[in-house]
Amino acid sequence: MAKRYILMHKNIPVADIVIDSASGSISAVNQTYMESHVPVGIPVIKGKLNRAALNEWWKGRAIPASRDGIKHALIDLNISTTQQLLEKSLGLSLSDQYWICPADSGIKWSDVNFFDNPFSDDVGNVLFGKGSSGDEISLISPDNTSDGWLKKKWQIIDGRRCLIKGGSGAIQQEPYNEVLASRIMERLGIPHVSYTLMVQDDYPYSVCEDFITPQTELITAWYIMQTKQKPNHVSLYQHYLNSCEVLGIPRVVESLDRMMVLDYIIANEDRHQNNFGVIRSAETLEWGGPAPIYDSGSSLWFASPQALIGSTRKLTCKPFKNDHNEQIKLVTSFDWLDLSLLKGIDEEFREILRGSIFIDETRCDALCFALRKRVEMLASLVIKPAHMYRGEDLRFDVEKNVEYSKDQSKEEEWER
Numbered sequence: 001m002a003k004r005y006i007l008m009h010k011n012i013p014v015a016d017i018v019i020d021s022a023s024g025s026i027s028a029v030n031q032t033y034m035e036s037h038v039p040v041g042i043p044v045i046k047g048k049l050n051r052a053a054l055n056e057w058w059k060g061r062a063i064p065a066s067r068d069g070i071k072h073a074l075i076d077l078n079i080s081t082t083q084q085l086l087e088k089s090l091g092l093s094l095s096d097q098y099w100i101c102p103a104d105s106g107i108k109w110s111d112v113n114f115f116d117n118p119f120s121d122d123v124g125n126v127l128f129g130k131g132s133s134g135d136e137i138s139l140i141s142p143d144n145t146s147d148g149w150l151k152k153k154w155q156i157i158d159g160r161r162c163l164i165k166g167g168s169g170a171i172q173q174e175p176y177n178e179v180l181a182s183r184i185m186e187r188l189g190i191p192h193v194s195y196t197l198m199v200q201d202d203y204p205y206s207v208c209e210d211f212i213t214p215q216t217e218l219i220t221a222w223y224i225m226q227t228k229q230k231p232n233h234v235s236l237y238q239h240y241l242n243s244c245e246v247l248g249i250p251r252v253v254e255s256l257d258r259m260m261v262l263d264y265i266i267a268n269e270d271r272h273q274n275n276f277g278v279i280r281s282a283e284t285l286e287w288g289g290p291a292p293i294y295d296s297g298s299s300l301w302f303a304s305p306q307a308l309i310g311s312t313r314k315l316t317c318k319p320f321k322n323d324h325n326e327q328i329k330l331v332t333s334f335d336w337l338d339l340s341l342l343k344g345i346d347e348e349f350r351e352i353l354r355g356s357i358f359i360d361e362t363r364c365d366a367l368c369f370a371l372r373k374r375v376e377m378l379a380s381l382v383i384k385p386a387h388m389y390r391g392e393d394l395r396f397d398v399e400k401n402v403e404y405s406k407d408q409s410k411e412e413e414w415e416r
């Protein structure tokens with residue numbers, strides 16, 4: 001069965017679409033009403049939205065099929081795909097303002113959005129493997145549009161929308177890492193989402209508040225980069241900067257400098273293109289600048305056995321380089337960075353980890369030692385001016401980059 005909807009951006013009708021209820025996918029895109037409000041990165045050719053791209057975007061709003069425990073949850077909910085779940089909650093999210101309005105239903109954003117309207121814990125509890133409170137499960141939940149592979153649920157705590165996120169595997173380290181990353185960024189003055197720790201039935205969870213408001217939205221780097229074709233000779237880093245520049249997004253270089261420094265310190269392995277982005281006004285479409293840093297939990301050897309903690313042997317890096325030692329060379333300035341502010345951070349990490357039944361003392365020692373080493377390694381890089389450690393290959397990465405050309409002229413002067 002196919003059903004007609006209007007793709008909405010808060011109160012603005014964007015396009016007329018048809019959703020196939022069996023698959024939950026967009027089977028047709030009809031009239032476009034407001035081209036400027038089409039989701040960022042979706043091509044519009046001669047006034048018509050690209051159906052395939054819009055469908056990918058729509059499917060990307062659903063809980064990923066790789067989510068921990070999703071198969072059992074779908075059975076409990078008696079639903080066959082996460083896309084169907086998405087349709088049940090009209091695609092409403094707590095990270096942006098897009099949704100679908102059943103044609104001729106007269107439903108308004110103010111009646112249904114999750115920022116102002118309460119929502120049930122049912123889906124969240126099922127996703128956490130806890131079953132639901134009553135016989136009638138409410139499928140209307142912002143959890144239906146939550147991304148990422150870790151178990152997570154939105155909950156209203158003291159009137160605030162909070163994201164509660166678990167850890168993975170036998171070590172369950174991610175929530176502790178999120179808290180540590182918050183403390184590091186707090187000390188270094190890096191704009192960030194603040195995570196606190198919650199322990200329930202011995203399992204750790206990180207809790208953070210929604211950083212999006214009814215007036216704003218998160219647009220991840222992935223979609224920013226879809227707004228422009230990336231020529232083969234342009235690096236991903238440069239492509240992101242170029243895309244942001246064309247759109248007029250401010251303060252991107254400074255913010256990437258800070259993100260890459262944090263990720264170097266915590267040996268983050270999962271800063272993929274949906275784990276950072278920018279904020280824009282959902283109403284005026286004005287760019288607010290880079291989003292505060294979120295999702296830093298897949299770091300500090302979170303999935304490695306103790307023997308590998310501190311080792312760079314199997315450590316990967318994203319998004320711009322696959323090695324942190326290369327990625328850190330993209331940082332244009334360390335002038336803002338005072339590493340002395342991290343004095344004692346290893347002991348603070350020990351305090352954060354205290355009480356975990358998954359992380360024993362030897363693992364804790366290894367983690368604290370490795371963290372201190374990362375700070376020391378960064379310190380030894382920072383004392384050298386950027387132009388002295390930048391490799392030849394990186395000229396390419398930072399071509400057209402103002403900071404680089406300044407450095408380059410300094411370097412040439414220095415070589416003479």
Ligand SMILES: Nc1ncnc2c1ncn2[C@@H]1O[C@H](COP(=O)(O)OP(=O)(O)OP(=O)(O)O)[C@@H](O)[C@H]1O
Binds near residue numbers: 146152
């Ligand atoms: N505090 C927040 N406010 C608004 N949206 C958020 C917040 N935290 C996360 N999100 C959104 O939810 C998505 C999933 O959250 P998050 O990235 O923390 O989960 P994850 O399971 O760790 O993801 P991954 O698969 O990258 O490991 C994010 O990509 C972002 O779009």
Ligand SMILES: [Mg+2]
Binds near residue numbers: 147148274275295
């Ligand atoms: Mg993520």
